Amino acid sequence: MKSYLLLMFVSLSFISYGQEALNKIQYNTSPASSIIGLQPSVVLTPKTHQALETALFSNFLNGNNLVVPNDFALEFTPYWTKNRSLSLEEYLYPKSYLEQFKRGLSFSIASSQNYLLGDSSASNAMAIGGRTTLYFRQKHHRDSLNLQLVKLRSNMKTNIAAQSALDEFYLEMSTLQETPGVSQDSLTFVFYTALQGKFKDILFSTGAFSTKEETEQAVVKIMHHLPLIDWQNTDAFSDSVSNLLDNILAYNQVAGNLKKLVKKREESSIDLAYASLINFPQSNFSAIYLSKQTAWITIHQKWLYTNERTLHVSGVLRREWYNDAFYPRFYPNLTIYQNNTDLGLSVKGIWDRFSLSIEAVYRSSNSEIPAGTDAFGNELFRKEKQNDRQVLGSIQYTLRDNVVLSYSLGERFDPILNPGNTLVSLLSLNFGFGGPTTDNVDLTR
Amino acid sequence: MAKIFRYKNLSATIADNENVIFSIEILSDGHVGETLINIPGPNDPVITDSGSVNLGKAAALKGKVILSYSDVKVLAPESQEIRVKIKLNGVLLQEHSNPIAVADRAVISLEFKIQ
Numbered sequence: 001m002k003s004y005l006l007l008m009f010v011s012l013s014f015i016s017y018g019q020e021a022l023n024k025i026q027y028n029t030s031p032a033s034s035i036i037g038l039q040p041s042v043v044l045t046p047k048t049h050q051a052l053e054t055a056l057f058s059n060f061l062n063g064n065n066l067v068v069p070n071d072f073a074l075e076f077t078p079y080w081t082k083n084r085s086l087s088l089e090e091y092l093y094p095k096s097y098l099e100q101f102k103r104g105l106s107f108s109i110a111s112s113q114n115y116l117l118g119d120s121s122a123s124n125a126m127a128i129g130g131r132t133t134l135y136f137r138q139k140h141h142r143d144s145l146n147l148q149l150v151k152l153r154s155n156m157k158t159n160i161a162a163q164s165a166l167d168e169f170y171l172e173m174s175t176l177q178e179t180p181g182v183s184q185d186s187l188t189f190v191f192y193t194a195l196q197g198k199f200k201d202i203l204f205s206t207g208a209f210s211t212k213e214e215t216e217q218a219v220v221k222i223m224h225h226l227p228l229i230d231w232q233n234t235d236a237f238s239d240s241v242s243n244l245l246d247n248i249l250a251y252n253q254v255a256g257n258l259k260k261l262v263k264k265r266e267e268s269s270i271d272l273a274y275a276s277l278i279n280f281p282q283s284n285f286s287a288i289y290l291s292k293q294t295a296w297i298t299i300h301q302k303w304l305y306t307n308e309r310t311l312h313v314s315g316v317l318r319r320e321w322y323n324d325a326f327y328p329r330f331y332p333n334l335t336i337y338q339n340n341t342d343l344g345l346s347v348k349g350i351w352d353r354f355s356l357s358i359e360a361v362y363r364s365s366n367s368e369i370p371a372g373t374d375a376f377g378n379e380l381f382r383k384e385k386q387n388d389r390q391v392l393g394s395i396q397y398t399l400r401d402n403v404v405l406s407y408s409l410g411e412r413f414d415p416i417l418n419p420g421n422t423l424v425s426l427l428s429l430n431f432g433f434g435g436p437t438t439d440n441v442d443l444t445r
Numbered sequence: 446m447a448k449i450f451r452y453k454n455l456s457a458t459i460a461d462n463e464n465v466i467f468s469i470e471i472l473s474d475g476h477v478g479e480t481l482i483n484i485p486g487p488n489d490p491v492i493t494d495s496g497s498v499n500l501g502k503a504a505a506l507k508g509k510v511i512l513s514y515s516d517v518k519v520l521a522p523e524s525q526e527i528r529v530k531i532k533l534n535g536v537l538l539q540e541h542s543n544p545i546a547v548a549d550r551a552v553i554s555l556e557f558k559i560q
Contacts, residue, residue: 080523083472087494091475091521149477152518156479157491159447160514163554164483167512235451242447242552251446255518255550262475262520 030108031129031275033073035294038110073110079103088149088258092265093142097134104132108275116417117281118331124283129275131296136268141261148257155249157206162241165198170234177231188229196223208249218248264304271298281330289326295319308352316361318342327416336416337365337386344390353398363388363413388413392424404430447516448548450541455557457533461504465533465559467513468497472528475521483512506559513557518550527551533559 079102094100108129115125173191176182199219209215225244229237246252273296279289296318303311320340327336344361365388368381392410399405408426415421459465469492471478480492482500490498500506519527527549528542541553 083524083528084474085470085472085495086474086476086521087471088475088477088520152477153479153493156477156516156518157481159552160479160481160516163449163514163552164481164489164512167554167556168483171510235449239449242449246446258520262522 030073030075030106030110031131031273031294031296032075032108032110032127035129035275035277035292036073036110036112036115036125036127038071038073038112071110071112071114073108075106075108077104077106079105088145088262092145092262093137100134101132104134106131115279118334118417120417124280125291126278126280127275128278129273131271131273133269133271135265136270138265138268141265145258145261148254148261151249151254152251152258154206154208155246155251155254158202158208158249159242159245161202161206162199162245163238165195165202166234166238166241169194169198173231184231187231191229192223192226195226199223221248260304267302267304269300271296271300273298279326279330281326289323291323291326293321308350310350312346312348312350312357314346314348316342316344316346318344318361331416334416335419336367337384338367340365355396355398357394357396359390359392361390361413363390402431406430447550447552448543449552449554450543451554451556452539452541453556455538455555456560457536457538457557458560459503459534461502461507463503463534465500465503465506466497466535467492467500468495468532468535469515470495470530470532471517472530473517473519473521473524473526475524476517476519476527478515478517478529480513480515483514485509503559508558511557511559513553513555515553516550517553519545520549529553531555533557 094103108127108131110127110129112125114122117123169191173187176187176190177184196219199222200215203209203215203218204212209218222241222244227237227240275294276290277292277294279291281287281289296316298314298316300312300314302313305311318341320342322336322338324338327334341364342361343364344359346357346359348355348357365386367384369384371380371382373379390411390413392408392412394406394408396404396406406426406428408424410424411422412424413422467482467490469478469480471494476494478492478494481489482492482498483489484500484506490500492498500511513531515529515531517527517529524545526542526544529540529551530537531539531541531553538557539553539555541551543551
């Protein structure tokens with residue numbers, strides 16, 4: 001059996017952002033890169049929220065022709081190219097499925113200067129695609145989120161009310177300091193006494209604790225841990241109060257729960273995608289063919305064990321249509337079916353920066369072939385069918401939050417050219433761009 | 446933990462007979478925000494997330510120190526900064542931004558006067 005080797009490799013230097021992104025970029029599986037054959041995977045992984053993703057490919061074919069093309073794939077999500085001022089509730093729960101559709105809508109483009117025709121000559125080809133992701137609504141998720149949000153908002157209201165009270169006290173104390181006969185010690189005593197009463201009022205009014213006893217215990221705790229005020233540096237005292245309130249109100253726990261809930265919202269989703277392949281067999285605009293069209297419906301389910309360890313299972317239904325005018329002309333004497341229906345399953349595990357995935361896809365190919373005419377001159381057709389399968393394993397490593405290195409190995413469907421050459425070995429690098437960088441935000445504040 | 450960003454000695458010129466409209470716009474996606482404006486008198490208005498509030502006639506506020514505190518947290522994975530615009534009568538009083546890497550929760554404290 002002949003072997004087919006596709007090796008993709010890129011080595012580029014890059015700069016990445018310093019913060020931890022919750023939704024990291026993954027191996028590029030855009031509709032356009034899939035239909036043009038830059039990546040062999042049938043199952044499209046869920047789109048990240050990066051406004052722009054791009055992959056650079058370079059391949060070497062070990063057939064009769066050695067070609068070194070500059071292949072390129074890009075996926076663009078217009079909605080997320082700018083801030084939309086969405087509150088967390090608006091961000092997680094769009095008002096309608098139409099709004100979800102708009103937000104998730106991405107467009108992809110891919111190109112190759114070495115799309116091989118039936119006679120092994122290289123031609124130009126371009127693919128365009130679009131897709132969107134819809135998340136299933138889960139009432140229990142929203143209830144849990146609302147519960148944590150009430151706690152966070154109560155924490156925030158307590159904090160800003162305390163800061164406001166402190167600044168008021170500082171202003172009053174600065175007036176008192178100028179009063180003759182008032183010592184620094186007596187001023188400090190008055191300040192702490194007033195503060196104790198104010199904290200009690202604030203904690204009651206923001207509903208931070210459910211009972212009077214709990215509130216009073218919290219105030220005692222705050223007063224016990226307060227540092228001694230330096231009247232020359234009241235900002236430091238205010239910072240300490242803010243941190244103390246966060247500890248007393250278990251801010252870290254509430255924030256952690258919210259982060260988990262934001263990630264959990266992506267547990268169940270459905271991905272709809274479409275792509276078209278456009279061929280320029282004579283490398284000019286006199287002959288352009290819409291040679292192939294593909295549509296995907298992919299259902300994803302994710303299980304979140306920890307923030308860094310997840311299991312993803314995806315089921316895909318893919319339909320491909322081949323152009324009757326293009327393939328018989330440019331791939332003569334090769335068996336090409338009019339359409340393929342693929343049914344597949346993909347399982348992916350992510351452990352910190354590593355991820356391992358495997359996909360298995362069953363294919364049913366069909367054609368209706370003209371078989372002359374009957375006695376009345378009506379055209380007759382005969383049906384041809386064939387089955388095939390693809391099994392592919394991939395390992396990915398996240399180099400940086402916006403850069404992913406991926407290697408795939410497996411057996412693909414019989415390709416149109418050189419049927420039987422089904423071995424796939426693929427190395428690729430994927431980049432994500434989006435949001436501001438440290439260059440355009442003010443770091444001096 | 447919250448990081449407090451303080452902006453002091455700010456001012457805005459508003460005619461005596463005009464109402465003072467305080468607005469906060471949190472531009473970052475996936476935000477949770479609470480704002481309190483400390484004005485003279487017992488009733489300090491509060492804004493949840495983005496919004497506006499009438500602080501009263503400018504004449505009544507002139508010469509007095511007004512304090513505002515906005516506690517903002519951003520939870521959307523693709524947001525890489527906290528960006529907030531605070532306006533008085535539609536005119537920018539202060540814009541704040543900080544990378545999420547510096548703080549994913551910011552308390553923006555403003556001290557300003559109406560002239």
